[in-house]
Amino acid sequence: VEAAAVTVKSEFSNTRSIYNLTHRQITGTAAGQRMREYLWSPFGGYVGQLSWATRGQIEALAQAAGACPGTRLLDLCCGTGGIGLHIAKTFGCQLTGVDYAEDAIPVANRRARRLGLADRATFVQGNVLALPFPDGSFEAVLSIDSLVIVPRRWKVLQECARVLRPGGVLAFSDEVCVGPVPRDAEILRAINVYGRLYPETPQTYHRLLEDAGFKVLGCIDTTASFAAISERWAASYDRYRKEMIAEMGPALFNAGRAFFDTLGKQAREGAIGQIRVVARKDSGPAMAS
Numbered sequence: 001v002e003a004a005a006v007t008v009k010s011e012f013s014n015t016r017s018i019y020n021l022t023h024r025q026i027t028g029t030a031a032g033q034r035m036r037e038y039l040w041s042p043f044g045g046y047v048g049q050l051s052w053a054t055r056g057q058i059e060a061l062a063q064a065a066g067a068c069p070g071t072r073l074l075d076l077c078c079g080t081g082g083i084g085l086h087i088a089k090t091f092g093c094q095l096t097g098v099d100y101a102e103d104a105i106p107v108a109n110r111r112a113r114r115l116g117l118a119d120r121a122t123f124v125q126g127n128v129l130a131l132p133f134p135d136g137s138f139e140a141v142l143s144i145d146s147l148v149i150v151p152r153r154w155k156v157l158q159e160c161a162r163v164l165r166p167g168g169v170l171a172f173s174d175e176v177c178v179g180p181v182p183r184d185a186e187i188l189r190a191i192n193v194y195g196r197l198y199p200e201t202p203q204t205y206h207r208l209l210e211d212a213g214f215k216v217l218g219c220i221d222t223t224a225s226f227a228a229i230s231e232r233w234a235a236s237y238d239r240y241r242k243e244m245i246a247e248m249g250p251a252l253f254n255a256g257r258a259f260f261d262t263l264g265k266q267a268r269e270g271a272i273g274q275i276r277v278v279a280r281k282d283s284g285p286a287m288a289s
């Protein structure tokens, strides 16, 4: 694990380049596609997710965010667009996706055209710490398993509040610390191999959301499914080992396998978890009559 992690770190100097590489590899290779179809088969199927959210969980979050025809929905950290396009197709909403991985954006826009959704689904490159949209542009903001990668969570939540119109809904799933932070160096290296993680706890998230002007409508713990999906990721790496190593190289393969295996164990031990949160942007003070 240690050797693989060190090699990966020196080969890919920052989180964005690691995601660029991952997005290219997922969409560009037949083995990556086969592995993901196998991985997601017991969880409702593969809709293009690079995360721990099942099709049912994605649809439930989109529904909680109020996705329906006419709604303008923003998918934060959209990757290659699979999740957003699945939502746009299922709920008939207008979709904008944003991600800072420049290689993911043309892939996502091509997928939108191929699915006949280009008139209501657009993907743009941008950093969630400074969203490239005017105030009040969306009724709903959604994000799946990505905010943990972004430092300065308060700033991201402020940006979400800014681009939502009053009364708009933020719905997301994210990885959090649910127990003492692991201290073992090998565990920390394995977990942070795709770039440094900045996990909140459910309690600190609650406070940050309120500080950013949100009212939390619901927060549920989805750690059990996070653990099962992490284990399945690791098992899928094993099953497609030869093909994946041929395409990714041994360093990235070993690092990826160790990442999912370690997350699964940490989730079972009650250290790392996942939550699903729905929050509404305050409508502001009532108008004096």
Ligand SMILES: C[S@@+](CC[C@H](N)C(=O)[O-])C[C@H]1O[C@@H](n2cnc3c(N)ncnc32)[C@H](O)[C@@H]1O
Pocket: 016, 019, 020, 048, 049, 050, 051, 052, 053, 076, 077, 078, 079, 080, 083, 098, 099, 100, 101, 104, 126, 127, 128, 129, 143, 144, 145, 146, 149, 150
């Ligand atoms: C774990 S992937 C999840 C992608 C997608 N939400 C899904 O569930 O399949 C995390 C994504 O966050 C993006 N990302 C990380 N930091 C970002 C930032 N500061 N601004 C925009 N995108 C970011 C990465 O490029 C990557 O596509």
